Amino acid sequence: MSITEEKLAELRAALEEQRDNLRKEIEEQGGDPDSDDAEIDVERGFADSAHATAERARTLSVMKALRANLRWVNRALKKMDLGTYGICERCGNPIAIERLEALPWAILCIDCKRKGEGR
Ligand SMILES: [Zn+2]
Secondary structure, three states: OOOOHHHHHHHHHHHEEEEEEEEHHHHHOOOOOOOOOOHHHOOOOOOOOOOOOOHHHHHHHHHHHHHHHHHHHHHHHHHHHHHOOOEEEOOOOOOOOHHHHHOOOOOHHHHHHHHHHOO
């Protein structure tokens, strides 16, 4: 692996910070960061209020995005523990360090990412 210990520690710190921020945001939206059901969070959050459907849908999409991000971050942290961090999950090549610095939770190299999702 081409990532230095030092760089890895830096990326881990960035991931942990991101994880804590996401968990806090989920809590602020009325959700439980350890649960994985955004629908239930939103139902609970809106149970005793008269929010419009649009507002509810907005909160749901925010919550889903936060949870999706949290999943990526946790996955990257797990990969660090397993020693597979920085390796593309699709082709097995190392992910460029520039990419990891920009997106520490990246699990695909830029080539696979482009091929896979067209963005
Ligand atoms: Zn790849």
